[in-house]
Amino acid sequence: MNDQSFRTVFGEYITAPQLLETLGDCTVESVQLNMDSRAMTVRLRPAALLPSEEIFAAEELLRGALQLQRAQLFPHYAPELLTADAMPSVVAFLRRENMAVNGTFDDAVYAIEGNTLTVTLAHGGKSVLAATRVEGQLTDLIVRLFDRRVQVVLCGDETVNEQDERYIEMQRKVEEETLLAQENAKRQAPLSEKPTRSAPSAPRTPCVPPRAAEGLPIDLRSAAVLYGGAIREVPMTLHELEPDGSRVTVWGEIFSMGEMRDSRDGSKCRMSFDMTDQTDSVTVSVWFDKKRDADKLAALETLSNGSCVLVTGTYDYDTYQKCNILRPRAVSTVTKYTRTDNAPEKRVELHLHTKMSMMDGVSETADLVARAAAWGHKAVAITDHGVAQAFPDALKAVEKLRKKGKDIKILYGMEAYYVNDSVPVVKGTADGAVDGEYIVFDLETTGLGAAAERITEIGAVRLRGGEILEEFDTFVNPEKPIPAHITELTGITDNMVKDAPHEKEALEKFYAFCGDCKLLAAHNAGFDTGFLRAAALRCDMPYDFTALDTLPLSQSLYPELKKYKLDIVAKHLELPPFQHHRACDDARVLAQILQKEIVALKEREITTVSEINTKLSGIDPKKEKSYHMILLVRNNTGLKNLYKLISWSNLSCFYRHPRITRTMLEKHREGLLVGSACEAGELFSAIVEGKPFEELLSIAKFYDYLEVQPLGNNAFMLRNGTATDEEQLRDYNRTVLRLGEKLEKPVCATCDVHFMDPEDAAFRRILMAGNGFSDADMQAPLYLRTTEEMLKEFDYLPPEKAREIVIENPNKIADMVEDIRPIPLGTFPPHIDGADEQLQEITWGRAKEIYGDPVPEIVQKRLDRELGSIIKHGFAVLYMIAQKLVHNSVENGYLVGSRGSVGSSFVANMAGISEVNPLAPHYVCKKCKYSEFFVHGEVGSGFDLPPKACPQCGEMLTRDGHEIPFETFLGFDGDKAPDIDLNFASEYQTRAHKYTETLFGTEHVFKAGTIATVADKTAYGYVKKYEVEHETVYGNAEINRLAIGCTGVKRTTGQHPGGMVVVPDDYDVEDFCPVQHPADKADSDVITTHFDFHSIHDTILKLDNLGHVIPTTYKYLEEYSGISVMDVDMSDPEVYSLFTSPKALGVTPEDIDCETGTLSLPEMGTNFVRQMLLDCNPKTFADLLQISGLSHGTDVWLGNAQELIRAGTCTISDVIGTRDSIMVYLLHKGLEPKMSFKIMEIVRKGNATKLLTEEHFNAMREHGVPEWYIDSCMKIKYMFPKAHAAAYIIAALRVAWYKVHEPVAYYAAYFTARREDFDAEPVIHGKEHVHETIRQLREKGKEATANEQGLAETLHIVYEAMQRGIRFLPIDLYKSHAYKFLPEDGAIRLPFGSLKGLGEAAAQGLADACDPNDPFISGDDLQNRSGVSKTVIQALRDMGALGDLPETSQLTFF
DSSP, X not given: OOOEEHHHHHGGGOOOHHHHHHHTTSEEEEEEEETTTTEEEEEEEOSSOOOHHHHHHHHHHHHHHTTOSEEEEEEOOOGGGOSGGGHHHHHHHHHHHOGGGTTTTTTOEEEEETTEEEEEOSSOOHHHHHHTTHHHHHHHHHHHHHSOXXXXXXXXXXXXXXTOHHHHHXXXXXXXXXXXXXXXXXXXXXXXXXXXXXXXXXXXXXXXXOOOTTSSSEEEEEEEEEESSOOOSOOBOGGGOOSSSOEEEEEEEEEEEOOOEEOTTSSEXXXXXXXXXXXXXXXXXXXXXTTTTHHHHHHHTTOOTTOEEEEEEEEEEETTTTEEEEEEEEEEEEEEOOOOOOOSSOOOBOOBOOTTSTTTOOSOHHHHHHHHHHTTOSEEEEOOBSOOTTHHHHHHHHHHHHHTTOOOEEEEEEEEEEEOTTOOSEESSOOOBTTSEEEEEEEEESSSOTTTOOEEEEEEEEEETTEEEEEEEEEOBOSSOOOHHXXXXXXXXXXXXXXXXXXXXXXXXXXXXXXTOOEEEETTHHHHHHHHHHHHHHTTOOOOOEEEEHHHHHHHHOTTOSOOOHHHHHHHTTOOOOOTTOHHHHHHHHHHHHXXXXXXXXXXXXXXXXXXXXXXXXXXXXXXXXXXXXXXEOSHHHHHHHHHHHHHHHHTSEESEEEEEHHHHHHTOTTEEEEOOSTTBXXXXXXXXXXXXXHHHHHXXXXXXXXXXXXXXXXXXXXXXXXXXXXXXXXXXXXXXXXXXXXXXXXXXXOOBSBSSGGGHHHHHHHHHHTTOTTTTSOOOOBOOOHHHHHHHTTTSOHHHHHIIIIIHHHHHHHTSOOOOSSOSSOBOOOOTTHHHHHHHHHHHHHHHHHOSSOOHHHHHHHHHHHHHHHHTTOHHHHHHHHHHHHHHHHTTOOOEEEGGGGGOHHHHHTTSOSOOOSOSXXXXXXXXXEEXXXXXXXXXXXXXXXXXXXXXXOBOEEEOOOOOTHHHHOTTSOSOOOOEEEEETTTHHHHHHHHHHHHOGGGEEEEEEEEEOOHHHHHHHHHHHHHHTTOOOOXXXXXXXXXXXXXXXXXXXXXXXXXXXXXTTSOGGGTOOEEOXXXXXXXXXXXXXXXXXXXXXXXXXEEEEEEHHHHHHHHHHHHHOOOGGGSOTTOHHHHHTTTOSGGGTOOHHHHTOSSSOTTSTTTOSHHHHHHHHHHOOOSHHHHHHHHHHHHSBSSIIIIIHHHHHTTSOOTTTSOOSHHHHHHHHHHHTOOHHHHHHHHHHHHTTOHHHHOOHHHHHHHHHTTOOHHXXXXXXXXXXXXXXXXXXXXXXXXXXXXXXXXXOHHHHHHHHHHHTGGGOOHHHHTTOHHHHHHHHHHHHHTGGGSOHHHHHHHHHHHHHHHHHHTTOOEEOOOTTTOXXXXXXXXXXXXXXXXXXXXXXXXHHHHHHHHHOOTTSOOSSHHHHHHHHOOOHHHHHHHHHTTTTTTOOSOSOOOXX
C-alpha cells in the first residue's frame, strides 16, 4: 500500500484526542490482517519515540472498534533513536513477549556504548532473565524496532527477594493482568480446544496411568471449588506444560505439602505444594494476604498429601525458587479413579515384597496391607528376600485396620535363598570302578535355556583307567543365528557352523563315540546333560546316561577355593592354560582334572562310582547355587522355626545372602508351608533347563504348593534368549500346572509384588539404575493385581483352571494359616532372684542414710508410691540390672551418668542409678539428718538455696532436689515400662557390655539391631544420577517425587551404639525375633536382633549402655587433681559466673574471643547455647536447667521463649523450658494432677493445636495461667525432659568447678578424654601460631571440612588455656604417655597420641619402648624397638621430640 498517515487510515476509530495527536503523523508502512484468528498487526514509522502506554491504549481502541481478538501497533524507529532513554519503552514491548520479565527491569540503569547495551538490574533477577534467554529476545526486539543489532549484557544480583513487599505485589498484579488478558483472548475459543504442545523428546515417566472414559483418571463431575471460580477447561498433562506464562489447566495428586512461609512483616504468607499426574510433577505456589484472603487460605489449608486437585493458573519461572511453578487462579478438589477389586470372590496374594527387601521393594508395608484390605482380600502374605524385618510393620498395620473395623490376615513369610545341599555328585544308576571308563564332555550352545536354545559344539574325551584314550569334537548347525555375545564368549561364528552336521546327525556321532559307556562326566553337568537330553527328545533318540558332576566333586575335594569355574580349578591343579569356552578344549582339560580327582577319591578309599555320593563329605552351601523359595508360617511353631532358620542362615550360612539348606529346612519344617517361588526357584529353573519330567516331579514333591506368575514377570527371558516367544513362557507355566495335577499339589498364581501400582515402577527403576543394573529401565510389571487383572493374565488357560489358580488355591493356602502375632503380647523382663527385696533394701537403706530413720514424710510417700508401682508392674528387675551395671562401673573407677527421664525417679536416685534428686528443693544435714523441704515453688532447685547452717547441730546443710514428678517417667498410673539410659565412660563401655553378658549369659544378651534405609539425600543422589545417565532433565517437583518414592527402602543393617537386648533365661531369642550379624558381615563377632530394636522395645528389655565422654573426663579429673567429682561445690558463685563472663578464669572476653567462660563445658560451649546464655543472663541452677531444656527442644526457644524474654514479657525463670516444668507449674497454680499431667503430655509431643480442648484452656485460665503461657504451649513441637536437662547441668557444673579451681587438671583431663580431636603440630609453635591457625580455619567458613571445623574448636580451647598461662610441653620420649595429657609442673605434657595420624597401637608401642633406664642410641634404634614407621620417626624429629638423637646407629670413621 502507499504510505499514508495513521490519522488518515485509523483516525475515525481513535476516540481519544491525545492519542491521535501522538500517533496521527506516523506513517503506516504495512497492515497485516488474519481473518481466522481475527488479529491485526500495523507497522508504523514515527519521527520520534512514542510513549509505549499510548501505543497500547490505541491498540485497545482499535481492537474494540474493529471487533478483533488482538490488535498490535509496532513502531519502526530510525537507528539513531536507540538511546538509554528509549529503553523503558523497549522493555514494555519485551514484557508482552516474555511474561517472566515481570518487573525485573524496573529502575534498571541502561548504558549503550558502540554496539553493546549494558543493563544493570536494580532489584535482582538476572538468573530468571538468563534462564528465559532474555538477552537474545531483547537483541531481536531492538533489531525489529530500530534496525540496529546490539549485544545485551545483564548485570546485577542473580535473584530477587521473594519476601520483598514490592515483589509480592508486582507478582500479584502481573498474574491478574495476564489472566485477564488471556481470558479475553480465549473468550470465543471452544471448550474442547487444548493448546498445541510440541511432543517431548522422551517420556519422563514411562508409566502413564490408564485413562478413564473421558480420557482422564479423574472424575471431572466431582470437582468441588476450593479457591477461585469453577474450572471448566479439560486439563492437559503436566508433561505438556511450557513455562511461557500462559494460562493452563492441569490436575494432580498432592504428594508434598510445603511449609507456610511468611513475608517479613508477617502480613502475607505463601502456600505451596507439589503434585503429580504421573507424567510429570509441578510445584503450585501462591501468596495470600492473611487478612484479606483469610477465607481462601483456610480453604486451601484443608488440602493434604493424597488430595487430588484441579488447578487453573499461569506456569512460568519463579526467581526465588529458581524453578518453574504454577501460580493458581482457581483450585478445585476432584476424585481420582483408583483400581478396585470388584470380583465377587477375591484372590489372595502369596508373594509380596516390601521396602525391607533390600534395594528391591519400594512400597511401604502398611500401604500394601491397607490396599489388600480395601480390595476385600481376606489375607496377604509378606515375603521379603531373606528377612522378616517387615513383620512388625505388618502387625501394626493390621492392628490399625482392625481398630477401624476392617480385618485382614497377614501370612507371615519370607522368600528364602535355598540351597539343595543334598544334590548328588552322581545322578543315574550306572556304576563301575571309580577309575573305570568315562566320557568326559562339554557343550557350547546359543544360550542358556535347553528348550529354546541349541547346541553349537560337542567336545568329548574317553577316559579309562585314569588315562585319556581318544577325543571327539564336532560343530553342530543350530539352525538359528548365534547371538553376538555368545560369539564373543566362545569364538564360534555362524560361518563356522553353517556346514556342520545338524542336531540329529551330530548326536548320532556323539552316541557312536560313547559306544557302550553310559557314564558321562561334565562340569556343572546339569546344564550339559539338560541340553543333551532336550536334543535327544527332539530327535526321538534315547537318553539313558548316568552323569558325574565335577563341580560339586571339586567343591568337596578343594574346599579352600572360593570359586569353582573350570579354569580356576585347572589353575589350582597346576594344569597348563587352555582356550576356555570351546567344547573341545574344555572337555580335554576337564578330563585332566578328573584324572587328578580320581586319585584323590581313591586316597579317600572310594573305589566305585556309587560310593562317591555316600562316602564323600558334603558340599559347602556357601559356594552352591541358591534358589528362591517361599516359606509361609502356619502357626506359632512355624514362626519360631522360621526365626531359627533366619538366625542360622545369617550366623552360619551367609554368602552374599543368608542361605537356608535343605538339611536345615527339613529339621525346622514343622509349621511351615513351602512354595516353589518365581523363575529363580529350583523348580522353574529345572523346567527352563529342560530337565526330564520325572526329575521335575522329584523336585516338585518337596514343595507344599507350586507357583506360576504373569508372563510379564518373565519377559526378560525373551530378551536373553531363555524363551523363544510368549507361547514358550505359557508352556513353562503349563508344565507347573501338569506337575501340580500329577502330584495333587495346589498351584497358585502370584504377582511377585515389588511395588503397589504400575506407576511405582519408576522408583524401583531409579534404585536399580543407581546400583548398576543395566536392565533397570526394563521393569517387569511386578505390581499388586486385582482379581480381575490376575484372571486376565491367565486367560490362555481354561476359565475353570484360571479360577482355580487365581482364586481357589491361594485362598486354600490362606485358610491353612492361623492368625498369629510375630511379636508376642506382653513384656518379658529377665529374672533376678529377689529383685524386689534387693531394690527395697538398697533404696530404703540409702534414704535412711541420707534423711534419717524414720525418713521425712515427703520421702516416705515418694518411695512408697514409686516402689509400689515398680514392684506391682514387675519393673524392679530393670532397676536392679541398672544398679548392678552402675555399681560394677564405679568399682572399676568410672562414674556413670544418666540420661533421659530416669532422673524423675527417686528410687533411681537412691539406688545410685541417677545423680538427679527429683524431690522438692530441700536442705538436709549429713550429721543429724535435719531436713527442710520447699514444696510451693519458692525456689526452682535445691542448688539455688542459700548456704545455711543446721539449726540443730550447726553443720552446714547439703542442698539438693529439683522437683521433678515421677509421672514423667512411668506414666500417671506408674505402669509405663521404664527406659533407663546410662552413660558409661567411653573407655569402659565395652566392659559394661561384657558384664551384661556375665549377668545373663551370652546366649541371652544381644546388641540392639538397627535397619538403615535410603535417606532423603541419598535418594536425591540416585535421581540426579539417573537424570545424568539418561540425559534427561527433571523439574524440582519431579525430582522431589522420585526421591520420596525411593526413601525408606532398606539399604543395610547395623547396631545401636549402646543398646543391649536381654532375653529371659526361660526363653530363646527366637521366641521374639531372629538374630544376625550387623551389616551382613559374616566375620563379625557381634550378634544383633534381626528386627529394629524399636519393634521389640516394649516386649523384652533393652539396656542403653551408651559410651560418653563425661564419665571418662570425671575419671581423669579425679586422677589429675586428687579431688573427687562428688565433693565439688554445686553452688559455687565463681562457677556460676562462667555462664555470663570469663572473669573467673582470669581473662577477658577479648583475651579468649568468647564472651562467656563456657568454652569446652558440656552442652554449654556451642555458639548457639553461648548466645542463649547472653540473651538469658542465668543466675541460678534452675535458670541453667531451663536453658538446657530450651536448647534441646523444638519450637521452644526460637520464635517462642526468646521473643518473650526479649519483649520483657517474662524471664528465663518463667518460660517453659522442660516438659516436666509444665506439670509442676500447673500443679502450683492449683490444677488437678491428672489434668496437669495430660496437658504436659499433649504439649510436649507437639499436639497442643490438635488435642488441647476448651476444658483445658478454661481450667488454665480459671487458675490464673497467663495468656502468654498458653500461647507458648501452642507453638511447641517437642520438649526435653527436666531430668535429662538436670543431668546435663550437673555434669557441666562439676567439670566447670575444676575449670575454675584446678585449671591444669581440667585441660589435661579434657584433652585426654578427647584425644582423637587433638593435633600437636600447631600447639608446639606457641600461642600466636595457634591463634593464627584458628583464624585461617574459620576464614574458610562453610568450605571448611568437618575435621577442620573440629580442629578450630579444639585449638580455641587450647588458646584459652594458653591465655590463662598454661603451657603445653612438647612430646618427650621419656616423659610423654601414650595417650594421656599429663600435668607436669603447672604445664601439660603432650602424649605420643597427640601426633596427628598416629594410631593408639603405635602410640602405645612408642610409650612401651621408651625406657629412661635404657635410652635409645639412634632413630633406627627407636624404630626397631617401637615398631613404628619411618614416617612417624620423621614426624617426631620434625617436632623436636628426638632432640639430637642421631638417625642411624652406624659409626663413621672418615
